[in-house]
Amino acid sequence: MAIPRKKFVAGNWKMNMTSSEVSPYLEVFRLETEGINNVDIAIIPPFTALAKASEILGGTQKIRLGAQNMSPEVKGAYTGEISATMLRDLFIRYVLVGHSERRRLFGETDELVHRKVVTALASELRPILCVGETLEERQAGQEKAILEAQLSGALTGLTTDQLEEIVIAYEPVWAIGTGLTATPAQAQEAHHFIRDYLATDSGLEIAAKTRILYGGSVTADNARELLFQPDIDGALVGGASLDPRSFAEIVAAAVPTE
Numbered sequence: 001m002a003i004p005r006k007k008f009v010a011g012n013w014k015m016n017m018t019s020s021e022v023s024p025y026l027e028v029f030r031l032e033t034e035g036i037n038n039v040d041i042a043i044i045p046p047f048t049a050l051a052k053a054s055e056i057l058g059g060t061q062k063i064r065l066g067a068q069n070m071s072p073e074v075k076g077a078y079t080g081e082i083s084a085t086m087l088r089d090l091f092i093r094y095v096l097v098g099h100s101e102r103r104r105l106f107g108e109t110d111e112l113v114h115r116k117v118v119t120a121l122a123s124e125l126r127p128i129l130c131v132g133e134t135l136e137e138r139q140a141g142q143e144k145a146i147l148e149a150q151l152s153g154a155l156t157g158l159t160t161d162q163l164e165e166i167v168i169a170y171e172p173v174w175a176i177g178t179g180l181t182a183t184p185a186q187a188q189e190a191h192h193f194i195r196d197y198l199a200t201d202s203g204l205e206i207a208a209k210t211r212i213l214y215g216g217s218v219t220a221d222n223a224r225e226l227l228f229q230p231d232i233d234g235a236l237v238g239g240a241s242l243d244p245r246s247f248a249e250i251v252a253a254a255v256p257t258e
């Protein structure tokens, strides 16, 4: 029997929004999502806005918090880094790991991504592992090989209990911030491939349970069609999550119909 996967919509603010913008944002967003209870929601503000968001949300289950990055180290002389313990201290539940902007602009390798996944899990933070191919890789027909390399690089050696905590986000690099969304069929094909990979590598139960989010130019207009593909379990939203009303519309688009 198929295990139902609850939809999950997360908003990655990237390097936008100050601490003083958090309260007006949340006021509108909470109002707009008031009646929605059957979608998991997370917002992922920059580090400097996390404390404020945490204070306002007060550990509520309804809107969870995520961080955009985290050190692979536990503590110590790592100037400028933020540890998993510091995030847990603010009631943060999720952490983005391996976002393509971190891989591309900050040189994060699969090996570093793996270390971050392990450190996050050890502190009971749930990693949202981002994977996805560039346009050149897709044009060269390598997208599946790239996904496989990123998945195996990040997940190798994890136990079943650890794998159960992981959320995966498929984010084709060519669709991020470009206004070019993958078609629902393209996204579904990649998600299906990721689920197949999990089935082979980690077993059918993990494959059936793991939520795989789509990210890349998701808007209120295209969300519904993407979100109801069989292997798409939610969305990781960048630009459109900066406006609380459009982000709330995307959350509403994830509400199951029946």
Ligand code: PGA
Binding pocket: 012, 171, 175, 176, 177, 178, 179, 215, 216, 217, 218, 236, 237, 238, 239, 240
């Ligand atoms: P976008 O970003 O929605 O602005 O394309 C998605 C992401 O990078 O998570």
